[in-house]
Amino acid sequence: MRISSLMMAIIYFIMGIAFIFMAIRSADDTVWNTITILLAVVATFDFIVGFRLISSHFSGKKKK
Template sequence: MRQSPLFSGIIYIVLGVLFTVFAIQDVTRNGEWGFFTYLLVILATFDFGSGIRMIMFHFKIKNIQKKKK
C-alpha cells in the first residue's frame, strides 16, 4: 500500500519542526552557531520545502480527480 502525498508531507513538516527545535537547543546550549547547527537548519529547510511541495501535490491530485467526475 502506498502512502498518500498528504501523509508524506505531514511527516516532512514534523521532521522540519524537529530539526528546528534541535538547532535552537544546540545554539542555546553552546551559545554560538557551529557546523552541526547549520546542518540541522539546512535539513529543516529541505524538509519544510519537501513537505509543502508534497501537500500542494496532494491537493493538485484531488482537484484533478474532482474535475474528471
C-alpha cells in the same frame, strides 16, 4: 498499503520541527556553528518537500 502524499507531508513537517528543535538545542554560545547551520538546512529541506507534497496532493485532487 500506499501512504498518501498528505501523510508524507505531515511526516516531513514533523521531521522539520524535530531538526529545528535540535538546532535550537545545539546553539550554545552562538548560532553560527556548523552543526546548527547543518540542522537548519536539513529542516528547511524537510519543510520545502512538505509544502511540495501538500501542493501536489491538492492539485492531484483538482485534476480528478
